[in-house]
Amino acid sequence: MPIDFYYLPLSPPCRAAMLLAKAVGVHLNLKTVDVLKGEQMSPEFLKINPQHTIPTLNDNGFVLWESRCIMGYLVDKYAKDDSLYPKDPRARAIVDQRLYFDIGTLNESLTKCYYPVLTGKTKVIDEENIKDLENAFETLDMFLDGRRFAASVNLTIADFSIVVTVSTAESFGFDVGRYDNVAAWYENCKKALERFDYEEINAKSAKKFGEIYKSRLEA
Template structure:
């Protein structure tokens, strides 16, 4: 039975799932949900996912709609080995820690930067939110010190898939990732090492950046 992914390519969270699926070698049946047109609120989609968010994955009798959980599942269920998501508790904990950091700190603080602008409450991000976001980037830059890939491995893990989808989008939106030398070096390494990076993430990260810039106005 095919695995169906309801997604929007503009979303970095959806793109991290695409990268993971490519890495484990599975094909997804892709169904676009246009959030801008309110397609996520259609009754047939709410029946699948009451939270009406993307990405949403359906694999047989399993339905998931948290991107990091989907990446964890795909790598555990379909990975040829455990390199993407280690079975060793200590190695896995390092990956999990980065996934939680991305969810609770990095992506959360980005939401405080762009959320009010996207909703039309502000014409540009508040300086406080930008400062907090850069604080989080500084922490990530420290985490990546002397590491080839995010979890301290010499190969890509799902921590890289999740982080690279977000970081590349922030860079495209005008946040100067080059100022963080470890993040910048890691990002360039991921672009070379991740299968299908440009096809599945790079092009749409640029579109996401353009979308963010289109919403920010100076007054």
């Protein structure tokens, strides 16, 4: 049976999970939840996910949310091997560390920097938040020194998560090219993810997301 996937195309976490599903060959039954219209607060959705967040996955009664957990679950259950999320404790720990860095530092800095404009709370970016985002990218650049991918010699779910964050930052106007290691890794990821519909799932949606942000910044 298809797996129900509650999402919004523009949502960065949704994009990451959708790319990963393509990579492991899982068909998702897409169900749009427009958080901009408050649909996540409907009684029907709250019964599925009381935390009312997207993406949310329902695999024949097993409900899970948080994109990074969803990606790990899909690899563990459906992938042909563990290369995207290795079972070896040390190798998996590095992947997890990169995922935690993304959610707790890189994406967190991105959200604080740009989302107040997206949500209409302000039309001015706080310079301190820009500095925090730059610091996060500097750390990512150090992580990627001498590495083709974020946590291994091959793609892992850490790359799926981080590439969506980086592409979103770029769509908002952040200069990713200032960081040599990040820029090289970014190009590697885009090429490696082409076969998983990177352009359709992530690049086009990131561009639309950026256009929305810029329109609200300039309004």
